[in-house]
Amino acid sequence: MWIPAQMSLVQILILRDDLPGVTAALGRRASLHIIETRDICPGHLADKLSDVMRDRELLARLSGLEKRITSIQQEFDAASLSLAPVVMFDFDPVRAAQDATSTLEREIEPAVRAITDRIRALRARKERNESLRAQLMDIQSLDVDLGELRNLEFVYVTIGHVPRANLARLEESLREMPSIMIPYSFTRDEVFIAAATLRHLESRLRAALKGAYFKPVELGEELSGVPRDALERLEQDTAEIDRALKQETAHLAALGERWGKTLRDLLGRVRFNRSVLEFYAHFEGTGQTALITGFVPSDETELVRKDLEEATSGRLVFEARVMPASAGITSVGVISTDTTHPARGLAVPAVPTLLRNPGFLKPFESLTVTYGRPLYGEFDPTIILAITYVFMFGFMFGDLGQGLVIAALGALLALRPPRALRQFSNAAGFLLLCGSSACVFGLLYGSAFGREGLIPAIWERPIENITSFLVVGILYGILQNVMGLVINFINNLRQERLDEAILGEFGLVSSVFYFSLLGAAYCALVSRSAVGVRVALLVAAASVIVLIFRGLIMKWVVKRGREPGSSETAEAGAAEAEPGETTGLFASLLGVFDIVLRHLTNSISFVRLSAFAIAHVALGIAIYTIAGSVSGLPGGRLLSVIAVILGNAGVIALEGMIVGIQCLRLEFYEFFSKFLRGGGVPYDPWRLDSEVKPGG
Amino acid sequence: MGVRDLAAAQAVTRSLLGKLIGPQGIDALAKSEDVSAAFAFLERTAYKEAMAGIPRSGRVFREVEHALRQSLIDDAIKIWHFLGAAHRRALTLLMARYEITNIKAVFGAIEGGEDPRALRGFLFEMGPLARVDLDRLIEATSVAGLTEALEGSPYGKTLDRALDRYRAEKTLFPVEVALDLQYFRSLLAGLEKLGGEDQRSMLAAVGPEIDARNLLWVLRYRFNFGLEPEEIFNYIAPSGLELTDEMLWNVARSEDPAEIASALPRDFGALVEKARQGRQLDLIHLDVLLRRRLWVRARRAIARGPFSLGMIAGYLIVKRIELDEIITVLESRRYAMTDAEVAPFLIHQG
Known part of the structure; x- marks a missing residue:
């Protein structure tokens, strides 16, 4: 919890015959963060894994097939895919590629493509209609025949759009040419313009427009008559397109029913074989052996060793070397103390960082990572961040009532989040802790829902003793700064x-x-x-x-x-x-x-702790002053209750957010900047990738 | 933001500045008898680190050139780590030119029917400055695939439009111009956001480059490509430091070097006169002269704002120009050119 998990550099020498079993074992265990064996031992082993296992084209082909299958599935309905735990298939990438290619090319793709091509054409026609419609809407008041506009004898007119960023330059470039340019409609990135000049200057206007990456709107030959009539015809055509689209979509759904299961099977096999081939690309071997290298959390090396011993019936050499804390900063680990070892003293790729914090600290861990993922061996400040952040939040936002609201929101997100708030459910613990801290300080300050005096103060009220309160803020700041200095010192000693x-x-x-x-x-x-x-x-x-x-x-x-x-x-x-x-x-x-x-x-900087605590009281006073002043109006009692509720809601939402940001600022700039270097590589263990449920 | 936030980054930049070989180093390098001697010379300088990754036996010139240029990006990454968020954004925008070079290279490979994966070793590793995934980029096998790979990146929209023209004209010219324009526009917009002293000092370093680029672009489009002034004007970046739109417009309409020189401020005019050969303009010579001017200005930005962001930009420009010179010298040794033949191309002697 205080430092990233200790890692061991693992080198596994196995017989090639045992590769399938080892692959399965490592894929299931998902503990090995693979690195390139050749980075550690260049030339150590003559690479003889040059057949199928080194076939980059085959790998690319499998990846391509995977994309083709998933794109067809998306055409059907991606939601119909069922997920399942890792499933083993036979490792036979050539066969998997052949089977997938043949099934796709002979049976599925031609049928699907015929329909999707028609759908695309219909959609393109619809889009064009919509684009023409948008153009015509802007000029529908014109009583001009579009056909005539295209064929003016002495004037060249064009309508289209340019990127907004190019408009100013285009205007500048036309300043000496007798021409008119009217921007008439803007989107986020584009601006629609109508430009005209004399027919003999057409080439110069076209050159300027070309330079501005102008895209003309083709008022196609099909558009004739006045814009109003053209619009009506377009709308009729669009209705016909919608009917045809509905039919084609039904045909596609029927195909999805027919081929869905076959596609899932194919995808599972292709994905599994691709995943294993990618795994093979990282290590080296001789004709008979293979050498796999990677990082494993030290406390999992025994488990990995046991898995592999089982998979190989004990025919393996398993070497695990614990990486020192300094390896994170120097990226040079001792590969071997044996002076004759070819890899001795070579640079090891960055040792990955695995942060192991309890689940409730995960929101705080993500804050730490936002600043910078600790390097391997570097101090992980997540636990301290959690404690100090929650403390500072409560200190600045001490209010029993408002704290309870925040904590209740956290509890709601944790237990039964409403659909609209489900995406925020990972912030539940964070809100619960911050809310609880605000409650505790609310009791200490004697403050509830911004009202001073509603409950007795166990400690003291910020507004009544401002000076000593400011001193407390600074003293806390000194404490946290000293903590940062100590951590920095220990960090550097650990990293030599x-x-x-x-x-x-x-x-x-x-x-x-x-x-x-x-x-x-x-x-x-x-x-x-x-x-x-x-x-x-x-x-x-x-x-x-x-x-x-x-x-x-x-x-x-x-x-x-x-x-x-x-x-x-x-x-x-x-x-x-x-x-x-x-x-x-x-x-x-x-x-x-x-x-x-x-x-x-x-x-x-930590004075802000006290300043915000005092400001919080002042906001409470302001709410109740407003409530008091409206209470004399007709319906005053109701208005005053509304003022108190809205005021408290506003304080929770706005001040709560500002205090949260201030806490983060103090953590990042005043605390983390003293010791946390960041830039660690995330631990990303290899796992078998075949999560689509196979059939049969 | 200011001195305090930049202190660490400036310290790093100063240490890197001290590692440049400078004009004396270039002159010494130019004394090398052949390419191997030149490589050996570089190995005795701070460029040793850049060349360390390339095996000594059978060094390929292109690999060395790439490694040297990559060292500039590595420097920028080192500095980047010491900057705050806003300054990091500005540095990322400044270095995006190398990402654009990557994209252009992949486009070129696809256009030439080559496998972009073969390029992987010659693309610049942008590290934290990256805004596109290189591995995804090189997997593209067609222009459409490449566009797809760039979708959602800062270059996606720019390319969308440029590709319409690429398809119609069957040349990468509109794609390259669009990317270059986007680079300068984003950079200037980024500096605008920085505001204050940061913006001023960065403009002092970067502005002369935009001026030089704009002038050269206008002249190349006019005399080499024969484009209409109205089209040319759309291809130039927003004004840099000294050359206004008005001046560039007049240059675009000029017919000969004398007219061009008179349309420009005095020092630019003098450079045009210097590069003039009768009624013709030697654009290669003018390019060298403009780069020398840029080098001088970048050194000035470092000296005048030793504690500004412009100092960092100045360093990166000075190193880029030094790398250009080193590569020019290496090329000259490779093709056994004489000192007299190579001298006009050396920026510090120009």
Whole structure:
């Protein structure tokens, strides 16, 4: 829960004869995140899996067939597909491709295509009618014969549309040509125009229009007479098309009934074979053996090993190496400690990140991932995010009544979500927790439905003691900032980035600076110790000096044998210390100024916790003031109840949303930015892809 | 947004700037006797990393060129990681030219009847800057398939319309122009959204490039393709920094270099005069001169705004031009050209 699941790099050497069994076992277990074996062991094994298993054309053919089958199914009715658990078919891709091709080409496709072609033609005709109709609607008031408009002797007229982005340029390009251009209708991306010029300038107008990607509306030969009559004829034609479309759709449905099951069987076989072939593309082998490589969560390696031992009757070599936390950041894992091993010291593709958080934390996990998926070995802040987010939400939105409404909404989404809200059901836990937190703080503040005094305050009311409330906000901010600094330090140590841990933007030296500032503030404001203040400021100044020269220190470290560019500190440090760069020292000072500023602003930023809590009370007062002022009107009692209900609903919807965003802002910018690098690769284990239920 | 948000990205950019080989490096590279010596020289510079992926024996020139250019995108990706969301968007738009190059390459392959999958190794890996799925792109076997692969991407709508013309005219010209135009329009719209100092500093770096492109496009369309001014005017990007629509319109209607030079601001006019050969204009020479001007302006953007977003754009332009020069030198060694023959094509000597 605190860090992504530990991964092991697994290499499995098996006999080729055991491949089908191993494939099935791995596909069912769905634990192996496959990587290219050749990336780990280039040239290690002479690739002899060059027959069917390496046939890219066959793979492409199977993918193509899969698309063809699903597109026919879509023509019928995709909803009729039934899903089932993974089903094994025989691995025989050549046969599967042949059977599918033959059935499709000889029987199904010709019959389906004949009908779908007719449907397409009818739809195209209908679309054209609709497009012509739209054009004619705009000019229906004209009493001009369309045929005559096409055949004007001295004037060239054209109607059509250009992309909106091209309109300004087109207008500019026509400015010196005797011409008229009238934009008469706009869609989101297009603008319809009518353009005209003298017949002898037709080629220049056409050139300009061509340059603007003009698409003329073809007022086809079939359109004649005045627009009104043409419109009537078009509508009659459209009605006929609708009747024909209905008939053809019924024919297609009948075909769907007849071929539906056959298509499902074909799709299952093709998909299974394609999936296995794709799997084979990742590993290498000799004539007799195959070497499969990938990442498996360390706690599942034994299960995978057992599955494979069963599938191969124990004829396999199974090697699992636990990846160190530093592998996530350096992407170089120790493949083998054996110095003669050909793959020793080679770069391992990024170790995937598997976050394992309990179900109720999933909404918070998705927030963490929105900021950046933790790298392998990096701290997963989801649990802390959940606790602090819920705490801060309650702190800012402390209200027993409104909290209950939010929690009830969460409970409703979790237990029996209405159809319209079903898509939000994964936010149920999130709302339940935030609502409950708001309730708890509502009790502490003595606030319910924006009304102060309705219930007693267990702690204190924000509006009655603003100053101390603001201090609480800052103190909480300091606590969360310190937490960020500690996590950053641990993270860097775990990932063996000592330079970053000590000299990084939020490393040890930077933390010492922050703590000494806190110490100085404590000595000045609480313990009133002048010596304490002086000592603390001295330490702070020393830390700043170290930070200013961290570039030089890093350069020295790099010279002493560290790889340059191994971390941002090294890279930034080297850049700052670049000889000959006039901006070097200034940049370094600016960098330190930035660090100092961020420490201060990150702490002060948490004042918003208290500010929002106070603002919440103020909004409550405003609601009841409005309710009080309308109560004197006729029907005042009812109006006043409505004002209270609407006011509370507004506060829940708007202030609730704003507070939610503010919490996220504090988490992302003030907290996560201290330690979370992100950019992890999601763990995506290979699984057998044959979810269509086979027949027979 | 400002100095604080850009501090880390600028630090990285500065470190990358220090790795460029600069004009002296190009001159030293030009002293290489042959291609192998030139490759060996590059391996002693920061380009070593870019060339590391290519086996030394049997190096293919195209692979080296691709690897070098990819290094620019890799730099942009490094910088991107240190930027905030708005700046990331701007950088993505700036680097989209390489994604467009990818799309054009796949179009070209399909048009030429080749299998786009063979191109995979020569397409630019855009990493987090990607807005289209390359693997899906190369699976396309026809122009229609490619359009389908690009559906929903920022290029989908642009191509939809351009393809109507492609089908009618049987040339990729309208597709390429549409993509280029979209690139510059999106970039400028993106900068507009940034606003303030970010927009100003980016324009200082990117604007001269738009000016140069517009001028060259107008001249090429006019003299090489013989297009009507009305059509040409529709193919140019929104105004850059100094060349206004009015000036470009006058250039599009000009008949000879003297008329062109007089339609332009003094420094552009001087470049046109320099590239003039009697009543003809040497567009290749003008291209080199304009790129030199761009290089100077980009260096200036770095120097004048060391803490701005424009500094990052400036670095990317300077490196791109350096890569152009390196590739020019490598080509010259490959075809055994003399120093005198290659000198006019070297931007810093132009």
